[in-house]
Amino acid sequence: MPAVPDYSTAEEPQLVNWAKGGDLQAFEELVSRYRDRAYARAFSIMRNEDIAVDLSQNAWVKAWQRLAQFHGEASFPTWLNRIVTNLCLDELRRRKRARTDSIEEIEEATGAVENRMEIQEVDPMERLNREELRERIDAAMAKLSDNHRTVLVLYEYEQIEYKHIAEKMGTSIGTVMSRLFYARKKMAALLGETLKRDGLIE
Amino acid sequence: MNRNEIELKVQALVDGELTGSEAEALRQRINDDAGLQQLHASLTQMRGLIADSELPRPLPESGDFYWNKIAETIEREESAGERAAPPAPASRWLLRWLTPLVGVSAVVLLLTLQQPTAPDLGIMLSGDHELELSSDEIDVMTYNTDDDSMSIVWLDYSMDIQKDYMELWLD
Incomplete structure (x- = not known):
């Protein structure tokens, strides 16, 4: 046996x-x-x-x-x-x-909201340990739209190139670049907000 | 190139998506533009922050419960797969359509040969000729009537033909 x-x-x-x-x-x-x-x-x-x-x-x-x-x-x-x-x-x-596409989705594709945001200079590594930082990044990711969050996951976590993300998402490379750009811009703004709220930056 | 396009190029540079000469030209431009320098620094920092930030997240239910559903689905789908026919390869797909086509062509040929004015093709058919198909999947019945100079051929075929070949001949 x-x-x-x-x-x-x-x-x-x-x-x-x-x-x-x-x-x-x-x-x-x-x-x-x-x-x-x-x-x-x-x-x-x-x-x-x-x-x-x-x-x-x-x-x-x-x-x-x-x-x-x-x-x-x-x-x-x-x-x-x-x-x-x-x-x-x-x-x-x-x-x-x-x-159907909502107004928010149309604005998201053109970066209408994120374009009005200032570029955030956030250096949270100086003020938070790694685990605290991951928690805050995760919370910020939750506030992104599906498209912005997905493109970040594919690029940052899966490490997939632009052209392959475009294939997976059924869109153009230009749209992938645009979504990635505005997703990062929004992430920086959200992280900046949370650090300000907690008095970690002015 | 407008400002937005340049910003997207800066991001592509940070992400390592630009080729050598293109990257070099953009680096020169960034060196001359304080706003682009700030953007480059911000994107570089943000990329470093997010890349390794996915939280480990334990399942919200027990491992056994989670596995049981997977195992049940695998078992159910395998049982269903065994009952269903295997997917047809290209040759079988072709045969699926070729078989009835050949059958119909044979009927047309038979009827043509039956015509009094049909040209002599050198094929002699007796009055009781039959159409025969060797495929088990196809049932053939023929009916000949000399009085009406007519042959009727009835083909009954399945759409899931499993035979890899089929022979057709006149007897």
Whole structure:
């Protein structure tokens, strides 16, 4: 009788190979290791717990079905998070189709609001530790529009080039550059506001 | 290039998206423009801040509960996949449309050959000739009547043809 593999101590490539061979327990171990990361990425884009849980679970199902396509060019969690991101983009597109563009969205595309903002010179690193800063950046990200937040996640977290972001978002490189610019400008303004509110800058 | 376009170029420079000569020309321009210098510094700082800022976020539900839904969905979709036919490759897709087309062509050929004025193609058909298809997926029935000089061919085919080949001949 063959020995049962020790999944909990197995290396990631070994688990992936077992899972590719149909071993669902090996796949469960992968889920156990990376479920928080997958959920965190979905939440970063969708900003809703229930939707992030659903989409990250769907991503795991798709990952299982497409394991044969994973050849290890990127790490397994990186590959998985790309599936998560793609599902989030699909969901945002589906929602967008269901509504007409609001005035806010039109202003967002042209930077009508952000153009009126002064360039913020914020140096929060001098006043906050890394964890406090991440909390504040996360809170500021939550206040961005879907398009601005998504382009930041794709560029800053996924490290995808402009042209590939344009393909993923179904738009032009110019629009990606514009959204990224105004998203950063707005982030700087929001961080500046929070530091001012807490008396950390004048 | 208007001011907004230049600002977007500055951002592209910060993001490493500009080519060598283009980047060099823009650097020169930034050196001569205090506003662009400020923008460059601000964008560089903001990029550094956000890049590593994604918060680790634990699942809001238990790991077992989370996994169970994944496992159930995998099982359900695999069961459904086993019941459904496998996706048809291009050759099968072609056969799906080719098969009825060949069948109809055969009927037309038969009817043409049955015409009294049809040219002699050198094919001799007996009065009880039949059309036969070797595909199990296609049922063929023929009805010949010498009195009316007519053959009726009835083809009954499935849309999910699994055969990789089909032979058609006149007997």
